[in-house]
Amino acid sequence: MVLVVIGVVMLIALSIMASRNSGFLMTGMTGRLRIAALILIGIGLFSQCIVQIEAGYIGVKSLFGKVQPDVLYPGLHVLNPLLRIYEIESRVQNYTMSGVHDEGQKSGDDAIRALTKDGLEVIIDLTVLYRVNPESAPKLINELGIDYQDKIVRPITRTRIRDNGVYYEAVDLYSHKREEFQNNINKSIDTDFKNRGLVLEQILIRNISLPLNVKSAIEEKIKAEQESQKMQFILQKEKQEADRKRIEAQGIADYQKIINTGLTDKQLEYERIKALKELSLSQNAKVVITQSKNTPFIVNGN
Numbered sequence: 001m002v003l004v005v006i007g008v009v010m011l012i013a014l015s016i017m018a019s020r021n022s023g024f025l026m027t028g029m030t031g032r033l034r035i036a037a038l039i040l041i042g043i044g045l046f047s048q049c050i051v052q053i054e055a056g057y058i059g060v061k062s063l064f065g066k067v068q069p070d071v072l073y074p075g076l077h078v079l080n081p082l083l084r085i086y087e088i089e090s091r092v093q094n095y096t097m098s099g100v101h102d103e104g105q106k107s108g109d110d111a112i113r114a115l116t117k118d119g120l121e122v123i124i125d126l127t128v129l130y131r132v133n134p135e136s137a138p139k140l141i142n143e144l145g146i147d148y149q150d151k152i153v154r155p156i157t158r159t160r161i162r163d164n165g166v167y168y169e170a171v172d173l174y175s176h177k178r179e180e181f182q183n184n185i186n187k188s189i190d191t192d193f194k195n196r197g198l199v200l201e202q203i204l205i206r207n208i209s210l211p212l213n214v215k216s217a218i219e220e221k222i223k224a225e226q227e228s229q230k231m232q233f234i235l236q237k238e239k240q241e242a243d244r245k246r247i248e249a250q251g252i253a254d255y256q257k258i259i260n261t262g263l264t265d266k267q268l269e270y271e272r273i274k275a276l277k278e279l280s281l282s283q284n285a286k287v288v289i290t291q292s293k294n295t296p297f298i299v300n301g302n
Contacts, residue, residue: 051077051085058134060086060141067142071134086141088132092201095153096127099209111209112158114165122170123209128157128189129201136197144196152196157203160188173208175222181205 051072053059059072062084072085079085096103099111112124130153132140144151164184165173173181182205190200 049078049081051079053077053087056089056091057087058090058132058137060088060137062086062141067138069138071137073134086146088137088141088146090132090134090137092129092131093149094127094129095149095157096125097154097158098125098206099123100125112161114162116165116168116170116173118169120170120211120214122165122173124161124165124205125207125209126157126161127204127206128153129204130193131199131201133194133197133199140197148196148198152193152198156192157189160185160192164188170210170214171221174210178205178208 051059053072053074055074057074059077061068061070061072061079063080063082068083097106097110097112099109101108112126114122114124116122132148140148164181167184168177168181172178182203185205186200186203189203193200
């Protein structure tokens with residue numbers, strides 16, 4: 001465009017000089033200036049026909065306010081110079097809403113405050129990962145313009161968070177149902193985004209904050225549940241130990257019963273004599289005197 005302006009200015013200047021000076025003749029210099037001006041205008045107009053789309057972006061064309069249905073992909077394109085090109089990022093983008101100052105897209109506290117099923121207020125920090133669907137980009141620009149983040153991403157996310165929060169109690173969101181809550185939000189937001197030409201990649205819930213008194217109560221409850229599980233483990237272990245001792249005692253009793261009913265007097269006498277003989281062979285035993293039912297005997301250890 002700069003070259004076109006320079007060329008036009010040169011032609012106007014030459015025309016003014018010719019109109020003011022009736023003796024002004026087309027000299028070699030003025031002729032070359034006119035040719036140079038025309039060349040500059042030509043180069044400038046041609047450069048306006050060439051559009052470069054950078055990697056990671058797509059181009060949406062608009063002619064006199066009417067959005068064209070086809071899109072431009074990365075690379076060089078020769079176009080009508082009257083077209084207006086909107087470059088839109090096609091890579092994955094993120095939109096963060098956080099309670100930490102200047103951490104998200106909005107300065108200050110931008111966390112989402114939602115009421116739960118039990119009437120408590122929770123504060124949620126999250127990040128939305130999304131991208132523009134190239135095929136739906138013309139529709140997106142035509143209906144929303146380039147500020148689709150503020151018109152679609154932000155309001156839909158905040159609304160769906162609040163809509164789904166009323167189905168959960170604060171304790172559940174803080175503990176075991178947090179993943180379920182995130183999955184339900186993903187499904188509802190994904191549908192809304194698709195209808196607008198956006199593709200939801202993922203919702204990342206970064207933090208869920210509760211009132212201090214509620215948080216303390218939840219932590220106490222979790223601690224009590226852990227203690228209960230620990231006690232159940234101890235009781236189960238004690239029960240197993242009691243069962244083991246009961247089985248051991250029954251085995252001893254069965255053994256004694258077999259011994260008492262299965263051994264004869266001769267077997268007992270034989271075992272007693274064998275034990276005494278082994279005892280007499282000990283280095284510490286010198287003389288062992290014992291007596292059977294009828295006949296006494298002496299075993300000399302030396």
